[in-house]
Amino acid sequence: MARARAALLILLAVLLVAPLALDRYLLSVMILILYFAFVGQAWNIMMGFCGQLSLGHALYVGLGAYTAAALYQHFGVVPWVGLLAAVAVCVAAASAIGWLAFRFGIGGTYFALLTIAFAEFTRIGFDHFDWVGASGGFFLKVAQQDRADLLNLRGGPLMFYYLALALAVAAFLLSAWLLRGRLGFYFRAIRDNEEAARASGVDTFRYKMVAVQISAGLTALGGVFFAFYYNNLFPEQIFNMGRSIEIILAPLIGGVGTLFGPILGAAVLTLLSEGISEALALSGYEIPGAKQILYGIALGLSIMFMPHGIWPALADRLGLRRSDGDDDA
Amino acid sequence: MPESTIAADRAASPAALPMLEVVGASKSFRGLKAVAQASLSVATGEIVALIGPNGAGKTTLFNLIAGALAPDEGAIRFLGADIAGERSDRICAAGIGRTFQIVKPFADMSVLENAMVGGFRGTADRRLARARAEGALRSLDMWLQRDRPASALTLPDRKRLEVARALATEPRLLLLDEVMAGLRPTETDQMVAAFRRLNAEQGVTILLIEHVMRAVMALAQRVYVLHHGEIIASGTPQQVTTNPKVLESYLGVEAGH
Numbered sequence: 001m002a003r004a005r006a007a008l009l010i011l012l013a014v015l016l017v018a019p020l021a022l023d024r025y026l027l028s029v030m031i032l033i034l035y036f037a038f039v040g041q042a043w044n045i046m047m048g049f050c051g052q053l054s055l056g057h058a059l060y061v062g063l064g065a066y067t068a069a070a071l072y073q074h075f076g077v078v079p080w081v082g083l084l085a086a087v088a089v090c091v092a093a094a095s096a097i098g099w100l101a102f103r104f105g106i107g108g109t110y111f112a113l114l115t116i117a118f119a120e121f122t123r124i125g126f127d128h129f130d131w132v133g134a135s136g137g138f139f140l141k142v143a144q145q146d147r148a149d150l151l152n153l154r155g156g157p158l159m160f161y162y163l164a165l166a167l168a169v170a171a172f173l174l175s176a177w178l179l180r181g182r183l184g185f186y187f188r189a190i191r192d193n194e195e196a197a198r199a200s201g202v203d204t205f206r207y208k209m210v211a212v213q214i215s216a217g218l219t220a221l222g223g224v225f226f227a228f229y230y231n232n233l234f235p236e237q238i239f240n241m242g243r244s245i246e247i248i249l250a251p252l253i254g255g256v257g258t259l260f261g262p263i264l265g266a267a268v269l270t271l272l273s274e275g276i277s278e279a280l281a282l283s284g285y286e287i288p289g290a291k292q293i294l295y296g297i298a299l300g301l302s303i304m305f306m307p308h309g310i311w312p313a314l315a316d317r318l319g320l321r322r323s324d325g326d327d328d329a
Numbered sequence: 330m331p332e333s334t335i336a337a338d339r340a341a342s343p344a345a346l347p348m349l350e351v352v353g354a355s356k357s358f359r360g361l362k363a364v365a366q367a368s369l370s371v372a373t374g375e376i377v378a379l380i381g382p383n384g385a386g387k388t389t390l391f392n393l394i395a396g397a398l399a400p401d402e403g404a405i406r407f408l409g410a411d412i413a414g415e416r417s418d419r420i421c422a423a424g425i426g427r428t429f430q431i432v433k434p435f436a437d438m439s440v441l442e443n444a445m446v447g448g449f450r451g452t453a454d455r456r457l458a459r460a461r462a463e464g465a466l467r468s469l470d471m472w473l474q475r476d477r478p479a480s481a482l483t484l485p486d487r488k489r490l491e492v493a494r495a496l497a498t499e500p501r502l503l504l505l506d507e508v509m510a511g512l513r514p515t516e517t518d519q520m521v522a523a524f525r526r527l528n529a530e531q532g533v534t535i536l537l538i539e540h541v542m543r544a545v546m547a548l549a550q551r552v553y554v555l556h557h558g559e560i561i562a563s564g565t566p567q568q569v570t571t572n573p574k575v576l577e578s579y580l581g582v583e584a585g586h
Contacts, residue, residue: 192435201421201450
């Protein structure tokens with residue numbers, strides 16, 4: 001474990017100085033990786049740790065983004081305060097969905113369908129929500145790219161790079177901390193066998209709610225980041241089901257339920273996607289859809305050969321322990 | 330007996346207070362009576378066995394006590410409080426630990442982590458949970474297997490893990506559902522010895538469903554026999570195994586001859 005800790009610190013140090021060596025394009029790629037590592041980590045708490053499948057996490061990205069952006073644009077509330085409201089809104093939404101599902105015993109794929117349904121309702125609702133521009137989109141004041149105004153989150157890619165890095169590190173530490181303590185044990189017990197968890201003293205309703213709330217609250221932060229980084233929000237995009245799938249791809253490919261899976265998955269997927277684009281551009285052929293097909297083939301192969309994800313396969317190869325929960329056992 | 334005498338009796342010997350009392354409990358599934366008017370009691374510190382042919386309703390009765398199912402009628406009292414229909418996590422918190430006949434390990438967690446889930450009962454202190462889990466695993470000779478994933482265990486070991494996880498909750502009453510099935514005689518004897526130690530040293534009261542008569546005879550002070558959901562006999566193991574009604578229903582008519 002000491003070795004792993006040292007490796008992580010080295011990785012962090014590299015990431016801290018990386019912008020010195022990166023051009024604007026590569027910096028934006030790194031921001032994407034860190035963003036997907038972050039939201040992947042948030043989703044992973046709910047599904048990977050606690051076994052509750054959400055296919056509608058775009059809901060929390062969108063609600064978080066719109067809440068903070070609207071408060072900023074309409075009332076001048078700084079995003080650092082707005083994010084508290086964003087988290088509150090998303091935790092409330094997650095609580096409502098969780099309560100409906102868990103109180104009435106809706107689990108598994110039915111729960112996943114419920115999460116999709118809520119994301120879709122909300123998308124349609126926001127399409128007609130004039131206060132935030134409805135389907136025409138909602139736009140933040142254009143950022144001064146040369147100045148980093150951290151208070152108002154107005155600035156260039158460098159500022160957002162470090163924000164994304166801070167988010168990713170925080171989500172990683174939170175996940176590691178969760179796994180060590182009672183919450184992590186209870187989440188995993190629920191994931192593996194709910195009835196046995198109950199018999200072992202776990203109030204499964206309560207802890208499933210907690211998992212969903214933590215996951216939604218974190219994802220809300222991702223939404224705030226998204227809003228202030230991109231400066232424009234469209235319901236058709238942000239609440240899109242495709243966005244929900246994007247969020248879960250990183251942990252899925254990297255390794256569901258592991259600490260490193262979401263990070264590794266985000267890096268592999270983003271680099272793969274960007275790499276295919278670059279390679280196609282260099283080859284000079286313009287074949288519409290070729291990128292998506294290659295990307296899909298790569299995902300298919302990875303799932304065929306590493307059904308538990310890249311990280312568990314890699315950890316086995318490197319002789320590292322797969323269990324992330326108990327390092328001093 | 331006048332009430333005052335009962336009260337005096339109880340005051341004189343608190344150990345005689347029933348820890349668990351099931352009074353006229355019934356449970357039907359679509360009209361089929363799985364448990365019919367079953368009554369039993371287990372005194373503090375006792376080891377009691379519940380036997381009966383397959384399908385007699387033993388596991389259903391366990392599920393009623395442990396809160397996995399709510400009885401249609403009847404009372405279930407644990408330490409004087411009615412727990413009928415209470416949630417199973419609350420019943421666990423009250424001090425009843427159970428194992429499942431069809432084992433339900435947390436498959437992607439290690440043996441130690443499985444037991445630690447139980448160890449977290451009533452505490453968020455990881456060290457305490459780990460200490461409880463360690464104690465439970467050691468008393469069942471599973472400590473050396475602590476880092477193995479539960480999914481890699483053999484069936485008898487999974488049964489032992491069920492017991493360890495329940496024990497780690499530090500129950501006052503342990504419900505064991507056929508934990509010796511599939512064990513070799515020497516392993517059965519080891520487990521019997523482990524339960525005796527738990528009972529003697531930690532004062533754990535035990536109610537067990539068991540088909541392995543070797544274990545029942547060695548452990549149980551009293552035995553209840555369930556047949557078609559009804560308690561048809563009770564008494565010491567010797568009394569019960571010579572009861573003609575029991576021989577007929579449980580061991581089959583042939584055995585009675």
